[in-house]
Amino acid sequence: MIQSVVLVKQVPDTTNITGNVMQEDGTVNRAKLPAVFNHEDRVALEVALQLKDRYGGSVTAMTMGPPRASDILRECLFMGADQAYLISDRKFAGADTLATSYVLSEVIKKIGPFDFVFTGRQAIDGDTAQVGPQTAEKLRVPQITYVEEIRSVADGKILVKRKVEGGYEVVQCKLPVLLTILKDAAEPRPFKAKRVMTFKGAKSLLDLEKLTDGNSLLSLVALVHEYTSRSLFIPTLTMDDLKLDPERCGVHGSPTKVYKVESVVLSGGDHRKIDPTKAGLGTLIDELMEDHILG
Amino acid sequence: MPNFFLDNSDLLFHFNRLEMRDIVAVAENGYEDAKHFSDAPVNYDDAMENYRKVLEVVGELAANRIAPRAAEIDQEGVTLKNGAVSYAKGTQRSLSELGQADLMGMILPRKYGGLNFPFTFYMMSVEMIARADASLMNLFGLQDIGDTIRKFGSEEQRDEFLPKFCTGEHTGAMALTEPDAGSDLQAVKLHAYQNADGKWFLRGVKRFITNGNAHVLLVLARSEAGTKDGRGLSLFACYGSDGIKVRRIENKLGIHGSPTCELQFNDTPAQLVGSRKFGLIKYVLDLMYRARMGVSAQALGISQAAYEEAVRYAKDRVQFGKSIYSLPAVSNMLIDMRVTLETNRSLFYSSALSVDRKEKLEELIEKLKSQGQPFSEQAAELKHATRIANLLTPMTKYVLTESVNRITYDALQIHGGTGYMKEFRVERLARDARITNIYEGTSQLQIVAAAGQVSNDILHDYFDEKEKKGYTGGLRKLSDCLKEIRRLFTQSLAYVLEKKDTGFHDVASKDLVELYSYLYVGYLVLDEAEINPRKVFIANRYILNALASARKNAESIRSEVYADLLHADKILATD
Numbered sequence: 001m002i003q004s005v006v007l008v009k010q011v012p013d014t015t016n017i018t019g020n021v022m023q024e025d026g027t028v029n030r031a032k033l034p035a036v037f038n039h040e041d042r043v044a045l046e047v048a049l050q051l052k053d054r055y056g057g058s059v060t061a062m063t064m065g066p067p068r069a070s071d072i073l074r075e076c077l078f079m080g081a082d083q084a085y086l087i088s089d090r091k092f093a094g095a096d097t098l099a100t101s102y103v104l105s106e107v108i109k110k111i112g113p114f115d116f117v118f119t120g121r122q123a124i125d126g127d128t129a130q131v132g133p134q135t136a137e138k139l140r141v142p143q144i145t146y147v148e149e150i151r152s153v154a155d156g157k158i159l160v161k162r163k164v165e166g167g168y169e170v171v172q173c174k175l176p177v178l179l180t181i182l183k184d185a186a187e188p189r190p191f192k193a194k195r196v197m198t199f200k201g202a203k204s205l206l207d208l209e210k211l212t213d214g215n216s217l218l219s220l221v222a223l224v225h226e227y228t229s230r231s232l233f234i235p236t237l238t239m240d241d242l243k244l245d246p247e248r249c250g251v252h253g254s255p256t257k258v259y260k261v262e263s264v265v266l267s268g269g270d271h272r273k274i275d276p277t278k279a280g281l282g283t284l285i286d287e288l289m290e291d292h293i294l295g
Numbered sequence: 296m297p298n299f300f301l302d303n304s305d306l307l308f309h310f311n312r313l314e315m316r317d318i319v320a321v322a323e324n325g326y327e328d329a330k331h332f333s334d335a336p337v338n339y340d341d342a343m344e345n346y347r348k349v350l351e352v353v354g355e356l357a358a359n360r361i362a363p364r365a366a367e368i369d370q371e372g373v374t375l376k377n378g379a380v381s382y383a384k385g386t387q388r389s390l391s392e393l394g395q396a397d398l399m400g401m402i403l404p405r406k407y408g409g410l411n412f413p414f415t416f417y418m419m420s421v422e423m424i425a426r427a428d429a430s431l432m433n434l435f436g437l438q439d440i441g442d443t444i445r446k447f448g449s450e451e452q453r454d455e456f457l458p459k460f461c462t463g464e465h466t467g468a469m470a471l472t473e474p475d476a477g478s479d480l481q482a483v484k485l486h487a488y489q490n491a492d493g494k495w496f497l498r499g500v501k502r503f504i505t506n507g508n509a510h511v512l513l514v515l516a517r518s519e520a521g522t523k524d525g526r527g528l529s530l531f532a533c534y535g536s537d538g539i540k541v542r543r544i545e546n547k548l549g550i551h552g553s554p555t556c557e558l559q560f561n562d563t564p565a566q567l568v569g570s571r572k573f574g575l576i577k578y579v580l581d582l583m584y585r586a587r588m589g590v591s592a593q594a595l596g597i598s599q600a601a602y603e604e605a606v607r608y609a610k611d612r613v614q615f616g617k618s619i620y621s622l623p624a625v626s627n628m629l630i631d632m633r634v635t636l637e638t639n640r641s642l643f644y645s646s647a648l649s650v651d652r653k654e655k656l657e658e659l660i661e662k663l664k665s666q667g668q669p670f671s672e673q674a675a676e677l678k679h680a681t682r683i684a685n686l687l688t689p690m691t692k693y694v695l696t697e698s699v700n701r702i703t704y705d706a707l708q709i710h711g712g713t714g715y716m717k718e719f720r721v722e723r724l725a726r727d728a729r730i731t732n733i734y735e736g737t738s739q740l741q742i743v744a745a746a747g748q749v750s751n752d753i754l755h756d757y758f759d760e761k762e763k764k765g766y767t768g769g770l771r772k773l774s775d776c777l778k779e780i781r782r783l784f785t786q787s788l789a790y791v792l793e794k795k796d797t798g799f800h801d802v803a804s805k806d807l808v809e810l811y812s813y814l815y816v817g818y819l820v821l822d823e824a825e826i827n828p829r830k831v832f833i834a835n836r837y838i839l840n841a842l843a844s845a846r847k848n849a850e851s852i853r854s855e856v857y858a859d860l861l862h863a864d865k866i867l868a869t870d
Binding site: 015036189190191192193194195196197198200231 | 296333334335336344345348349352355356360392395396397398410
């Protein structure tokens with residue numbers, strides 16, 4: 001029986017970037033992009049679900065983000081996650097990887113013992129690949145990054161294949177462990193129709209607050225009770241639910257400052273024609289080596 | 296992310312217009328299931344939300360996973376090695392994902408693991424799957440086999456077979472055709488016999504069996520020795536692993552991902568499904584409604600895919616300094632394709648609804664009977680609904696499967712020489728389309744099936760009502776065209792009936808059925824145009840075109856083009 005936690009993130013969908021999405025300063029106008037499930041996190045969830053299929057146990061997904069991040073938690077439930085937690089509070093806003101990993105690690109400690117924490121290698125918005133490793137440090141568990149394949153889990157140990165530059169290595173580690181997963185590790189399963197119908201109406205505390213806003217006839221407590229009794233409540237953790245140092249949360253706990261964002265436009269200048277002969281190619285390679293582009 | 300449900304505004308248009316309150320209420324047993332199943336809806340709106348959400352799942356699967364595999368599946372095909380049939384790798388993956396997504400038992404009851412969806416939503420799924428990979432539809436579309444067992448099998452048979460269909464663990468096949476029994480199923484010979492213990496066994500050969508390598512087969516066999524017609528046939532269920540040999544798989548023009556098998560039954564143990572002697576005359580006939588619709592959905596999906604290929608290519612292809620999309624000859628073809636596609640979809644979903652209506656009335660009557668309640672009102676409704684389904688399902692199959700050949704033909708034509716090459720999808724679509732107007736009843740047989748209802752003019756009152764309805768503005772002109780088509784139909788029908796020549800009637804039936812289809816579809820699109828301004832264009836081209844065709848149909852009958860049938864031998868003389 002394996003207890004897994006999967007850290008997931010909602011990110012802007014960058015597959016269809018059009019003109020007005022990029023701002024002059026080189027940053028992305030998030031409001032113009034639909035929000036989607038970070039693909040490698042979805043793969044991480046798939047890997048966790050496959051372990052559950054093989055060895056039994058349970059899978060808990062969690063995300064820290066704005067209220068609408070509950071969208072991807074419902075998707076986790078559609079794929080087969082047993083529980084999904086939303087961690088959301090204005091006081092968490094503006095968090096860098098340090099503050100984010102602090103909050104995530106405290107939540108993981110709070111919800112109980114685990115064998116695995118899974119997360120995608122990195123999110124496509126920040127591309128830091130730091131939240132996973134930092135969370136492992138704070139949980140004081142070993143970490144294996146760039147995981148391509150889980151070979152086996154037995155006797156409290158895991159054997160995995162991880163990617164390294166120019167090849168791969170196979171490593172063994174004691175549980176509990178945190179793994180960051182590469183996109184080729186698995187193909188995420190489709191949503192299960194029955195789970196979609198069952199959980200389509202699942203709501204977080206913040207979703208329910210939205211329902212009660214402007215409708216004095218609805219009581220939040222009653223709604224939470226009703227949704228919980230129908231197994232449709234997405235447990236929601238705010239600052240008040242956790243014993244946290246406010247100085248380590250959100251913008252206060254985030255030493256990272258973005259100094260400058262540059263929009264780099266790659267543009268080619270003139271071109272040269274090279275004869276498709278052995279001699280021509282030889283000359284090209286020599287030139288590239290002289291310029292330290294090759295070699 | 297692309298999604299074949301969400302990106303198809305016309306399919307969404309039909310979904311949003313569906314009015315299925317009565318049908319869903321019967322399917323959901325008055326929403327009682329919600330007490331026992333977390334995925335069951337609590338009311339009508341919740342049910343519609345369920346259908347929508349699940350169709351989104353199908354659309355996602357079809358667009359992002361299934362469609363990209365289709366070309367390779369077409370190339371790889373299926374293989375037969377040491378008596379075992381293997382699907383292409385892509386087919387295996389697609390099937391396993393459809394099973395994972397709970398989509399292999401869409402119309403089966405929840406207690407067996409199914410989704411308990413009305414037929415219409417299953418058909419929407421089949422359309423999307425066929426658009427992605429026409430050959431996968433032949434496997435996905437076999438869910439009817441489970442439904443036949445549900446309807447006519449025993450409780451034990453339901454428990455035995457249905458759960459594994461729902462998970463996708465078992466696939467099914469319907470084994471009807473034999474070397475000498477194709478369109479004429481009454482000639483089926485495969486021998487069913489009993490041993491001293493009363494156990495059934497099957498012996499003989501079946502041919503052209505789609506997915507004949509299935510785990511579970513429903514087999515039409517002659518259980519009554521000495522009989523020669525349909526009344527001696529019964530339906531049996533058996534396991535593929537129990538003494539059925541796949542002798543060969545066919546090398547086909549299209550739908551390469553779907554294995555077409557020749558089967559040899561060597562004393563295969565089998566179970567009788569339902570009652571003896573009802574195999575063809577009741578169970579297979581019942582299955583035909585859904586089989587015709589399944590193939591029509593396949594045709595519709597291929598049509599959609601071909602139309603899209605044609606538009607994309609026409610926009611990209613530059614000749615004479617501009618994209619060929621803007622050449623009137625090309626855009627005119629594209630409009631024709633689009634109008635055909637959309638009007639076909641209108642006919643299709645109207646027809647799907649008629650099957651749902653008929654089947655749910657049957658269920659309701661069964662239930663009322665078992666509760667000892669009166670059901671005469673529902674019985675009268677059922678009689679009418681059955682007649683409508685008897686007309687619409689063959690008419691739909693005829694119209695849609697002929698159309699898809701035309702649409703893929705034109706789509707290939709727009710591609711020019713490029714379209715003739717294997718590199719472009721349209722070449723595969725044209726090959727895949729070709730079977731649709733042949734199997735599950737050829738076009739010629741669909742006309743025979745629809746002709747009776749057409750000759751009885753069963754929609755007479757309905758058309759009367761439509762004529763009385765006052766269409767306004769530009770639609771009035773179109774409604775006048777439909778009145779003219781009706782006049783032509785009435786005149787032609789009277790001419791044929793007065794002649795009392797069955798040979799002439801048979802041949803003229805094609806024209807009569809076509810005339811009737813213009814009327815039925817014409818009023819469907821006219822009603823759509825009333826609520827959606829864009830549909831006015833669709834209605835306009837469809838109805839004006841229909842009137843021109845109607846004049847030709849009527850003229851063919853009136854001028855007795857077919858009178859020379861009497862001299863067929865002379866005309867067709869070999870020297």
